[in-house]
Amino acid sequence: xxxxxxxxVGATSxxxxxxxxxxxxxxxxxxxxxxxxxxxxxxxxLPSNDWQLRGIISNExxxxxxxxxxxxxxxxxxxxxxxxxxxxIPIRKRATWRGLTQSxxxxxxxxxxxxxxxxxxxxxAIARRLHHCRDLSEHEPFDFITYFEYAPRYExxxxxxLADLRGTAEWDFVDREVDIRLQRVSS
Numbered sequence: 001x002x003x004x005x006x007x008x009v010g011a012t013s014x015x016x017x018x019x020x021x022x023x024x025x026x027x028x029x030x031x032x033x034x035x036x037x038x039x040x041x042x043x044x045x046l047p048s049n050d051w052q053l054r055g056i057i058s059n060e061x062x063x064x065x066x067x068x069x070x071x072x073x074x075x076x077x078x079x080x081x082x083x084x085x086x087x088x089i090p091i092r093k094r095a096t097w098r099g100l101t102q103s104x105x106x107x108x109x110x111x112x113x114x115x116x117x118x119x120x121x122x123x124x125a126i127a128r129r130l131h132h133c134r135d136l137s138e139h140e141p142f143d144f145i146t147y148f149e150y151a152p153r154y155e156x157x158x159x160x161x162l163a164d165l166r167g168t169a170e171w172d173f174v175d176r177e178v179d180i181r182l183q184r185v186s187s
Contacts, residue, residue, distance in 0.1 A: 003039035004057040006131055008088055008145060010050035011036055016086055016182035024166070026092070026176030035088060035182055037147065053090055055131025055145040067116050076124040083127060083149040086182040087158065090133075090142035097173040098134075098143075113168035122161045125154040142176065 010018075010032030021031040032050035060068060097105065109115050119128075128148045133140035150158050162179070165171065 005040050005136075006055055006057070006145075006147075007036075007038040007040060008053045008055075008090075008147070009036040009038060010034070010052070012050075015185055017185055018180060019183050020179070020181040022179055024177040024179050025174055026178075029090075029178050029180070034185070035180065053133070053142065053145055054136060054140070055133045055142075056135050057129065058132040058135045070120065071116070071123070074120070074123045076127045078127050078129060078147070078149050080127065080149065080151075082151040084184040085150050085152050085155060085158075086184070087148045088145065088180040088182065089148070089162075090145045090176075090178050091174055092142045092176040093173045094175045108170055108173075113165075113170040115165065115168065115170060118161070118164045118168075121164075122157055126150045126158055126161060 010030070011034050012032070014034030014036040016035045016037070018032055018035060021029065023029075030050055100108075110117075126148055127150065128146055131145040131147065133142050133144055148158065
């Protein structure tokens with residue numbers, strides 16, 4: 001059975017070495033040496049760590065069936081051998097975003113920001129998985145965590161994807177964003 005719950009653990013050893021960590025908006029996270037991505041159906045016993053974030057794969061939001069079908073046709077999965085670079089980007093939006101109705105958020109997300117259209121331009125080179133944090137608890141430090149993987153040759157494309165998204169009306173609602181870059185530890 002595939003897990004829907006994931007832990008992102010900052011630690012002294014692990015799967016992914018941290019190569020950069022900076023706050024885009026709001027309070028930063030301390031910089032651990034490594035990040036471990038742990039799938040778990042229940043709260044795992046984790047070794048001592050610098051910090052831990054968690055999120056769950058939830059139902060798809062802000063996507064129509066035709067968009068989802070196009071996405072599934074081109075999006076690659078995580079764990080590809082050539083995808084030795086990754087980014088862990090936890091984000092929290094202002095309470096005003098959460099106070100909007102679903103249709104108001106969709107109008108900003110797609111109508112103004114064209115979030116899905118922007119993301120599709122960077123597929124299949126960049127793989128991603130979205131984890132919702134507030135589905136677990138309203139007390140989580142972030143609303144969601146986006147986890148990306150890509151080959152080193154697509155680093156510039158990935159940076160452009162982030163610049164494109166951060167320039168949209170949707171990002172006006174972000175009050176905390178941390179960008180953590182990772183390099184896969186060779187086995």
